[in-house]
Amino acid sequence: MHLFKRKSTKGYTYYVRYSENGKVVIVSTRETKKDRALKFLSNFQKEIEKRKDEKFTSIPINKLIWNFLLTNKHNYTEITIKNMWKSLSLFQRYTGDITTSQINKNLVQTFLNSKTKYAGRLYYSNLNVLFKYAIENGFLAINPLSDIKKPKTPTKIPLYITEKQLSEVLTFSTNRDLKDFIGFAFYSGMRLSEIINLRWQDIDFNHNFIILSNQTFTTKSRKPRVIPMARQVLEILGRLKQDVRCDFIFADKENKRYKPDYISKSFKKLVKKSNINQSVHFHSLRHSFASSLVNCGTPIQYVKELLGHQDISTTLIYSHLNNQVLTNAINQTFN
Numbered sequence: 001m002h003l004f005k006r007k008s009t010k011g012y013t014y015y016v017r018y019s020e021n022g023k024v025v026i027v028s029t030r031e032t033k034k035d036r037a038l039k040f041l042s043n044f045q046k047e048i049e050k051r052k053d054e055k056f057t058s059i060p061i062n063k064l065i066w067n068f069l070l071t072n073k074h075n076y077t078e079i080t081i082k083n084m085w086k087s088l089s090l091f092q093r094y095t096g097d098i099t100t101s102q103i104n105k106n107l108v109q110t111f112l113n114s115k116t117k118y119a120g121r122l123y124y125s126n127l128n129v130l131f132k133y134a135i136e137n138g139f140l141a142i143n144p145l146s147d148i149k150k151p152k153t154p155t156k157i158p159l160y161i162t163e164k165q166l167s168e169v170l171t172f173s174t175n176r177d178l179k180d181f182i183g184f185a186f187y188s189g190m191r192l193s194e195i196i197n198l199r200w201q202d203i204d205f206n207h208n209f210i211i212l213s214n215q216t217f218t219t220k221s222r223k224p225r226v227i228p229m230a231r232q233v234l235e236i237l238g239r240l241k242q243d244v245r246c247d248f249i250f251a252d253k254e255n256k257r258y259k260p261d262y263i264s265k266s267f268k269k270l271v272k273k274s275n276i277n278q279s280v281h282f283h284s285l286r287h288s289f290a291s292s293l294v295n296c297g298t299p300i301q302y303v304k305e306l307l308g309h310q311d312i313s314t315t316l317i318y319s320h321l322n323n324q325v326l327t328n329a330i331n332q333t334f335n
Contacts, residue, residue, distance in 0.1 A: 168275065
């Protein structure tokens with residue numbers, strides 16, 4: 001909360017700027033003299049603190065985290081909830097057995113500073129969702145992150161592989177189901193959790209679409225989307241359709257969904273046997289799908305829709321890959 005002045009018909013009028021529930025609020029002091037404006041600020045701060053005390057009920061941090069995860073377990077994927085639990089539990093261990101009334105900007109800032117920039121972004125996002133839940137349910141007066149900037153990390157070129165490299169990786173597997181799963185990911189751009197939870201009812205064979213409607217499974221972005229099926233995806237589904245054992249398209253021998261760890265670790269083992277970049281992981285298949293589209297000149301907005309990104313800024317990490325577009329722009333301008 002701080003004082004600033006703006007030009008008005010009376011000369012300069014002082015205003016108070018502060019954050020409330022994650023929003024910036026500006027209040028006029030209606031004073032033109034600084035000493036009187038400071039007095040207004042002092043009284044205003046006391047009033048805000050009084051309002052805070054009346055607004056919320058302080059509860060232990062561990063109870064807040066447990067209530068939040070329990071309430072939202074159906075709003076996020078299983079993997080997301082698991083990752084939230086890890087980061088929020090670490091925050092709890094850092095703070096100790098405190099209550100929500102003891103959570104403040106300095107405490108949160110110190111915690112974030114103890115993490116790497118990349119990890120700091122993850123903790124920031126998870127804490128932000130937690131604090132918003134706490135405010136909405138009367139456990140916290142203001143969001144301590146409202147005045148803390150989200151850590152920035154340098155943009156990295158996403159790791160991706162080509163179709164030729166995919167073929168090389170698949171030669172090291174004799175498991176037909178695993179090969180189909182990996183190929184499906186490469187040619188659909190879907191997330192691991194989305195493929196694991198995909199059911200036959202989500203496939204429209206009449207129009208060759210995969211329809212993620214959030215009816216049986218909620219996507220990470222909670223945004224429904226339609227994905228046209230590539231020829232390779234149709235071929236994989238054609239093979240699997242000959243031996244449908246359960247509702248899920250990809251299922252193990254017991255007709256249960258695959259565990260995410262099993263798929264990601266199995267893929268990593270194949271990567272280690274191949275000559276491709278050893279840093280490639282299962283999510284790189286999604287990057288490969290996006291990179292292939294961009295390199296073929298697909299508009300970035302279309303790529304955004306196919307990937308199901310909420311914000312175009314997330315998709316823009318692939319925009320630099322199509323260097324030919326930049327080359328053409330230079331040639332058309334200067335030649």
